[in-house]
Amino acid sequence: MGGARTAKTSILVASLIVWSLWLVGMQAGERWSLLTEAWFMSITMAVGSFIAGATAEGGGAVAFPVMTLMFAIPPPVARDFAMMIQSVGMTSASATILYTRIPIEWRALWWAGAGGIFGVVVGIEWISPLLPPAYTKMTFLAVWLAFAGALFWINRYREREVRFAIERFLPRHALMLFGTGLVGGAISGLTGSGLDILTFSLLTLRFRVCEMIATPTSVVLMASNALVGFLWKSTLGGGMEPAAWTYWWACVPIVVVGAPLGARFIRDRSRLFVASILYVSIAIQFVAGILIIPQTTRLAGYSALVFGIALLGFHWMARGGVKRLAWLASSQTEAPTRAKG
Numbered sequence: 271m272g273g274a275r276t277a278k279t280s281i282l283v284a285s286l287i288v289w290s291l292w293l294v295g296m297q298a299g300e301r302w303s304l305l306t307e308a309w310f311m312s313i314t315m316a317v318g319s320f321i322a323g324a325t326a327e328g329g330g331a332v333a334f335p336v337m338t339l340m341f342a343i344p345p346p347v348a349r350d351f352a353m354m355i356q357s358v359g360m361t362s363a364s365a366t367i368l369y370t371r372i373p374i375e376w377r378a379l380w381w382a383g384a385g386g387i388f389g390v391v392v393g394i395e396w397i398s399p400l401l402p403p404a405y406t407k408m409t410f411l412a413v414w415l416a417f418a419g420a421l422f423w424i425n426r427y428r429e430r431e432v433r434f435a436i437e438r439f440l441p442r443h444a445l446m447l448f449g450t451g452l453v454g455g456a457i458s459g460l461t462g463s464g465l466d467i468l469t470f471s472l473l474t475l476r477f478r479v480c481e482m483i484a485t486p487t488s489v490v491l492m493a494s495n496a497l498v499g500f501l502w503k504s505t506l507g508g509g510m511e512p513a514a515w516t517y518w519w520a521c522v523p524i525v526v527v528g529a530p531l532g533a534r535f536i537r538d539r540s541r542l543f544v545a546s547i548l549y550v551s552i553a554i555q556f557v558a559g560i561l562i563i564p565q566t567t568r569l570a571g572y573s574a575l576v577f578g579i580a581l582l583g584f585h586w587m588a589r590g591g592v593k594r595l596a597w598l599a600s601s602q603t604e605a606p607t608r609a610k611g
Contacts (some may be wrong), residue, residue: 280369280375281530284362288526292519301519304462308520310341311351315521319359319528322492324536325485325547329356329525330496331461333530335555338407339562343463343513345406346398350503350514352462356496364493366530367486374487378473379494380491381444385451386458386465386495390476391502392460401460404563410461411559412577417467418552420475420584425545432480435597436473447472451491458495466492475587478595481544489529 279389295303305312311333318332328353337348342563367374401409436443457464473484504510536544563569 278534281362281527281534284365284530285526288358288362289523292348292522295519296519304516304519308517311337311517312520312524312597313357315355316528319355319521320416320532321526321547321551322356322360322489322525322529322532323543324361324532324539325551326511327463327548327551329359329529330458330492331410331467332551334410334462335407335559337517338403339555341359343418344511345403347511347513349383349398349460349462350510350573351517353458353496353499353503354510354514354518355521355525356492357500358522359529360493360496362526363529364490366534367490370534373483374609375433375473375479375483376403377439377444378447378469378479378487379490379497381447382454382465382469382472383494384489385448385453386455386491388495389452389455389465389497390459391455391507393456393464394499394503394507395459395556398460399609406460407559407608408569408573409457409576413429413457413464413580414467414552416555416577416580416584417471418549419581420471420588421545421547423588425542429514430478431595432474432478434480434483436477436479438601443477446476452471458492458499462496462499463492464494465495471584475584476590478591478596482536485544491549501606502554 314333314336315329318329318336321327321332322329330349333355334345334348335353337343337344337351366372398406447469451465452467453469454465457468469491470484470488473479473487474481500510
């Protein structure tokens with residue numbers, strides 16, 4: 271009961287602070303008409319923010335495909351909005367996670383976060399301008415589909431051995447996390463999210479950390495990466511897309527509640543429950559993308575290549591996880607910890 275009250279208090283306090291600032295901004299700028307212009311995004315983010323707080327899938331991972339596939343909004347606008355709205359929603363969820371002391375893997379947070387700082391700038395400034403809109407969309411969908419496949423494969427073993435931290439942390443592990451953060455941050459700079467999924471994958475597949483630890487870690491990571499991307503793009507990066515601001519003002523009061531509620535909701539759920547949410551959402555996104563985006567031979571080949579590379583990367587993580595468990599067992603430094611779904 272005490273934990274539930276603490277979570278509710280943190281959500282209420284964060285909501286009141288953001289709502290107060292939002293009301294001042296709306297009134298000062300006479301922006302009330304934006305609520306009717308962007309009503310469809312308000313509905314989208316009511317669902318997206320809850321999923322963002324509850325899973326490794328950031329709010330941008332919901333916003334980006336909905337905006338680009340359903341409403342034909344240009345990827346740069348969707349990317350900017352994703353970073354902007356996650357700066358509010360996932361930061362609020364992170365505050366709830368930290369305030370209620372939901373366990374996270376701190377070393378993953380620091381090292382992957384450091385790589386993500388550089389990666390998101392690279393994605394915004396150098397990768398994003400090179401890819402046409404259709405290729406950007408399919409990059410997002412192919413990477414997420416590969417991740418779902420890898421997670422499903424490893425979760426066939428419902429009682430697989432998992433850990434609650436990265437045990438026997440060595441310098442090479444720090445380098446691995448930094449490199450993953452660099453690549454994940456670059457994908458964030460392209461689609462608005464990416465650091466969360468790759469770090470979550472590395473933690474669960476390579477380090478065999480339980481999803482209940484990896485999920486809140488990825489939420490805090492994506493919040494920090496979104497803030498970095500937001501600050502860079504709005505200042506040194508030439509400014510956010512004007513249309514992104516319209517959607518942002520319409521969604522701020524919603525995500526500040528939805529994301530923390532998602533973080534609180536998932537606290538008492540099993541790791542397989544978390545994985546199931548991811549499977550369903552990713553499958554829907556991919557099928558919608560194939561149906562909506564006009565497919566060409568070149569685009570299909572590109573998508574297959576990205577999917578193959580991503581799948582190989584996740585497979586490498588999973589194989590490394592098997593070897594790691596054997597290494598930990600042979601070291602006999604700690605008794606193995608087993609978590610069941």
